[in-house]
Amino acid sequence: MSDEKPTEPEAALARLLDIMARLRDPQSGCPWDVQQTMQSLTRYTIEEAYEAADAIERGAPDEIKDELGDLLFQIVFYAQIGNESKQFDFTDIANAISDKMVRRHPHVFGEATTDDAGLAEQWEAIKAQERKNAPKALLDSVPTGLPALMYAQKIQKKCARVGFDWPDVAPVADKVREEVAEIQAELDAPKRDQQALEAEIGDALFAMVNLARHCNVDADAALRRASNKFARRFAVVEAMAKDEKGGLEAHSLDELEQLWQRVKHKETSA
Structure with a gap:
């Protein structure tokens, strides 16, 4: 393989895909890479996503580049495994997201028009249409494997979209105070119930996430x-x-x- 670095995106991606294929070669590849499955990779993917977020938060361009490269490598890894099992390849992945973005932005790629206020409603309507054959329960589409704060935010937003939400921030703040008082009550009990204490702390954290959402703050x-x-x-x-x-x-x-x-x-x- 040539050590010369490509200068065009297409060639750079082709080089990365070739590297991945060689790493996964059963005879001449890397034993660790060959052993990996989609299931074994998920924890690394999550780690890489958080490391990229950390680099972005710190405003470190060189680290952002490296961490985004690590994240891209994860996608290429899944694509190679999918290709080996004849399920999908990188082209299928790229086409799937391209089709989705075109479909969900008719105001850009089609003739629809909407203002900023209507974008969220349009987005949700299109997603609802896409899910018409999916399970009907409202929260079924929220992955339970998300980090806890993100999961709480997602299910709260879902419920809010169907009207199950406080009308303003005041009762949400009251709820936070109520949950903290219930924690104190458990702490003051003659005999501490650890399971009940955990439940009350969980309720308080959930209420805090809700308060953050009502204040337009990302809790995570x-x-x-x-x-x-x-x-x-x-x-x-x-x-x-x-x-x-x-x-x-x-x-x-x-x-x-x-x-x-x-x-x-x-x-x-x-």
């Missing part, structure tokens, strides 16, 4: 940013603790809290 992205913020601040606390006494373990909780407040104040006042 909001939690990711909050986690990244915590990790960034804690790294500074750790460095300060190391400078002062050699490490985190040498500090009391109160001392660490003081360092945390210093880092937080410096960051928020910058």
